[in-house]
Amino acid sequence: MSALRAPFFWVLLVVVGGVGLLPILTGSDGTREDVFLVLMLVILASSINIIMGYTGYVSFGHIVFFGLGGYVAFYLMLNHQVHFVAAALVGGIVSSLIAFLLGIPVLRLRGAYFALATIGINEVVRSFVTNFDPFGGATGMFFNYQVYDSYGGAKNALWFAYDAILIVALLCTITSLLIKKSKFGLGLLAIREDQDASQVLGIDPSRSKVVVYTISAFFPGLAGAIFFFKNGIIEPGPAFDLLRSIEALVMVMLGGYGTVAGPIVGAAVYEQLRAFLITNPTFSSLHLFVAGFLLLLIVLFVTNGLVGWLRQRTPQLRRYLE
Amino acid sequence: MILQVQNVSKRFGGLVALDSVSLEVQEGEILGVIGPNGAGKTTLFNVINGVYAPQEGLILFRGENITGLPPFKVARRGIARTHQIVRPxxxxxxxxxxxxxxxxxxxxxxxxxxxxxxxxxxxxxxxxxxxxxxxxxxxxxxxxxxxxxxxxxxxPALLLLDEVLAGLNPNEVSEMISSIRRIRDQGVSIIMIEHLMHAVMKLSDRVFVLDHGAQIAEGTPEVVSSHPKVVEAYLGDPQAALRLLEGSA
Amino acid sequence: MNIDALSASAVDGLMIGFIYGLAAMGLTLIFGVMRVINLAHGPVIAVGMFAVLLLGQNLGLNPYIALPIVLLLGLASGIAMYFIAVHRVINAPELTTLLATFSVNLMIVGIGTVLFTTSPRALSVDLGSVQAGAVTVLGTKAVAVLIAIVATAGLYYFLYRTRAGKSIRAVANNRSAAELMGIDSTWVLALSFGIGIALAMGSGSLLATMFSFTILSGTVYEVKSFIIVVLGGLGNPFGALLGGIVIGLLEGIATISPLPVGWVPVIEFGVFVLILLVRPTGLFGAR
Known part of the structure; x- marks a missing residue:
């Protein structure tokens, strides 16, 4: 827990917490929606970073846990009147459980094979849910507004969802920091660098990978539960949207693979950029092209991402930017 | 006795990499392992530290059976190794x-x-x-x-060194040799695979010779370097024979 | 289930399977030679569809005459794509090349959406049809199958009988050893990438003679290609053809089976993941 005394922990708390408090202080609905989205992306990107950046396993289909958590929680709220907080927790736990069970066989695969398998798993679950009647099949499920009554009406429910996502984002990034600074995290980094050599050094890669995959599925599960609670409707397409998974990977790369701050910076910058491109008259129709072009530049020339680049350039900053 | 390898065989398809190899390492001893390229030296290390499970035979570490344990378990019991091709x-x-x-x-x-x-x-x-x-x-x-x-x-209690001297200049070699001595003096037993004969002969208490996966000689450096089978095995590889002669000279 | 309907759907599925196989061959060739999964595969297929459309509209070319031009365009743009997006990161971890090719995906879809919008297009090709009992074979499909077979045979000849092809196989087998033998691996990689892209674009052109399409249509075939490639063994072009036929047959038969059509992707992807886990070299993998 010595990580909690590190200067960076306070930087993290102040920045994420500060931005998170902005909508609460101003009470603005617009700001709240913007920050909600960024926080949700921070959760997705940070979770992917834990398995990909620390451990070297590219979980392309990580969005499956977002969708699963969302569906499980939505189902419980709609059909069994479970309270939102309890339903979200169950959603997160189910995501983790499924990650644990899938992880045992799938994490034996390496490199591209693992990446492909995670895409496959997402598609299996998506097409299964599309045909699964208890979850509403292809049309999904939706709340009638009475569901929100127990949370003081729809308007209050939106704020409630916001508070929840802020708390989960903080928990997720703090978990990411704790892992990175722990002995367990050092073992993960060793696995990322050379799995066979790490075994010779006394690390049990199979166990470490399954544990970290289970952790990395928990937060997207919670985020999915919160997002679809706020949305009031859940459908297979948006819940298991592979593109969103890939966007989160891009955020990790943009911010800095394997750093704690990277996914946060990446999510914020990516979302700002996307919002700018879509609303800008010159770029709006070309926004996909511009996004692709920027991604290519980053991949080819700024391999370490923004945070990695800053850390390389200014060693003095390293204590404040993990 | 820190390590006992008993009748260990390892085959890859039709290729016999280790053919019923047996060896023992005493506490605090340095055992040199030599042999021509492809003799099965690195396979021997891989079998001892669990990278491969042998098809036959037993490996006992301090009397406990460690045959077939995964590398991380072997490592935690106290066997450490270096790689011939470095893996930073x-x-x-x-x-x-x-x-x-x-x-x-x-x-x-x-x-x-x-x-x-x-x-x-x-x-x-x-x-x-x-x-x-x-x-x-x-x-x-x-x-x-x-x-x-x-x-x-x-x-570690037992250290497996796989060609730590290869690619070093003479200065670096003598530094490394003195490091290895100091490690042994701290009570660590060592098995070292080495091509640099004068170093093996200088450091080892005993030398073990592998050729085509089988043991062909074992004993003190003096005994081994004059063993007819060893000379014969190395004559197949004139350069190695030359090195061997230089080493024993 | 009656036998007429079964044979009709089986033949239909079998034929479409050849085209799936051709599309997947491009993906698997690139993977086999350089361990790169081309995430721009789908948009490249879509570009092939639009290429044949534009050549028809602007130069009045018949799709089958336009096809060789599309293949050449594919070869050239594939080589260009290799040098722009892949070469710099060819030795980097998988993630890097996945993202590099995905960025090309975004760029193609971005430009394509601006140029062509997302409203569906179609070629008007009618080669009539042949009737044999309950089975009706459309001329366009028969020709497409023929072309797929010729292309596969051509690829086989190229890889096993020509100098350039042998270099490609040498590089796929062991790049550093091939370099020691004096093979210029950079050009071999670029050439392989070009051939992979040409195959994908060619299959797009053939698909365009049968179905309507948009710039986003490639995605469906990209996902199918993944399944096929895994089925046939990652990196094995001829396994891909077999994999394509299996998937085509499966889909064809599924249309008349009691199983609701919605469950087909569940099975397809389930099999995909299972094969990766149990036999990552593919069902027809040589190794």
Whole structure:
């Protein structure tokens, strides 16, 4: 827990917490929606970073846990009147459980094979849910507004969802920091660098990978539960949207693979950029092209991402930017 | 007796890499392993430390059966090794590399205690000035020393050294030789695979000779270097024979 | 289930399977030679569809005459794509090349959406049809199958009988050893990438003679290609043809089976993941 005394922990708390408090202080609905989205992306990107950046396993289909958590929680709220907080927790736990069970066989695969398998798993679950009647099949499920009554009406429910996502984002990034600074995290980094050599050094890669995959599925599960609670409707397409998974990977790369701050910076910058491109008259129709072009530049020339680049350039900053 | 290898065989398809090999290592001993290229030396290490499970035979470490245990379990019991082709964790710092060894080795240290061990070991192998460098940026000689440091940080009872002298200049070789002596003096038993004959002959208490996966000779350096089968095996490889003659001269 | 309907759907599925196989061959060739999964595969197929459309509209070319031009365009743009997006990161971890090719995906879809919008297009090709009992075979499909077979045979000849092809196989087998033998691996990699892209674009052109399409249509075939490639063994072009036929047959038969059509992707992807886990070299993998 010595990580909690590190200067960076306070930087993290102040920045994420500060931005998170902005909508609460101003009470603005617009700001709240913007920050909600960024926080949700921070959760997705940070979770992917834990398995990909620390451990070297590219979980392309990580969005499956977002969708699963969302569906499980939505189902419980709609059909069994479970309270939102309890339903979200169950959603997160189910995501983790499924990650644990899938992880045992799938994490034996390496490199591209693992990446492909995670895409496959997402598609299996998506097409299964599309045909699964208890979850509403292809049309999904939706709340009638009475569901929100127990949370003081729809308007209050939106704020409630916001508070929840802020708390989960903080928990997720703090978990990411704790892992990175722990002995367990050092073992993960060793696995990322050379799995066979790490075994010779006394690390049990199979166990470490399954544990970290289970952790990395928990937060997207919670985020999915919160997002679809706020949305009031859940459908297979948006819940298991592979593109969103890939966007989160891009955020990790943009911010800095394997750093704690990277996914946060990446999510914020990516979302700002996307919002700018879509609303800008010159770029709006070309926004996909511009996004692709920027991604290519980053991949080819700024391999370490923004945070990695800053850390390389200014060693003095390293204590404040993990 | 720290290690007993009993009638161990390892085949890859039709290729017999180890053919009923038996050897023993005493506490505090340095055993040299020599043999022409492809004799099965590195396979022997891979079987001892669990990278491969042998098809036949037993491996006992301090009397306990470790045959077929995965490498991390073997490592935690106290067998550390270096690789012939160095395997630095490239994007981690030199100190982090060594800390990994200390953390997950025999003593299962906390991160803090492991960092102290790492500093000690890095000073011992002469890499103290490079602790914060990324391991991938070291030169070959430094990477070899890093391999050694990582293995030492695990506080092993038995150390397997796979050609730690290859690719070093004469100065670096004599430094490494004195490091290996000091490691043994701390009570660590050592098996070393080496091509550099004069070093093997100087360091080893006993020498074990492999050819085509089978033991052809074993004994003190003097006995082995005059053994007819050894000379014959090396005559197939004139350069090695020359080295052997130089070494015993 | 009656036998007429079964044979009709089986033949239909079998034929479409050849085209799936051709599309997947491009993906698997690139993977086999350089361990790169081309995430721009789908958009490249879509570009092939639009290429044949534009050549028809602007130069009045018949799709089958336009096809060789599309293949050449594919070869050239594939080589260009290799040097722009892949060459710099060819030795980097998988993630890097996945993202590099995905960025090309975004760029193609971005430009394509601006140029062509997302409203569906179609070629008007009618080669009549042949009737044999309950089975009706459309001329366009028969020709497409024929072309797929010729292309596969051509690829086989190229890889096993020509110098350039042998270099490609040498590089796929062991790049550093091939370099020691004096093979210029950079050009071999670029050439392989070009051939992979040409195959994908060619299959797009053939698909365009049968179905309507948009710039986003490639995605469906990209996902199918993944399944097929895994089925046939990652990196094995001829396994891909077999994999394509299996998937085509499966889909064809599924249309008349009691199983609701919605469950087909569940099975397809389930099999995909299972094969990766149990036999990552593919059902027809040589190794």
């Amino acid at each position: 964790l490239g994007e981690l710092s030199v100190k982090e590399n060594v800390t990994v060894g200390a953390c997950f080795g025999r003593e299962n240290l906390s991160l803090k205690a492991a960092a102290r061990v790492a500093d000690e070991v890095l000073a011992f192998v002469g890499l103290a000035a490079k602790t914060d460098l990324l391991a991938g940026k070291l030169n070959v000689a430094e990477k070899k020393r890093l391999e050694l440091a990582r293995a030492l940080a695990m506080r």
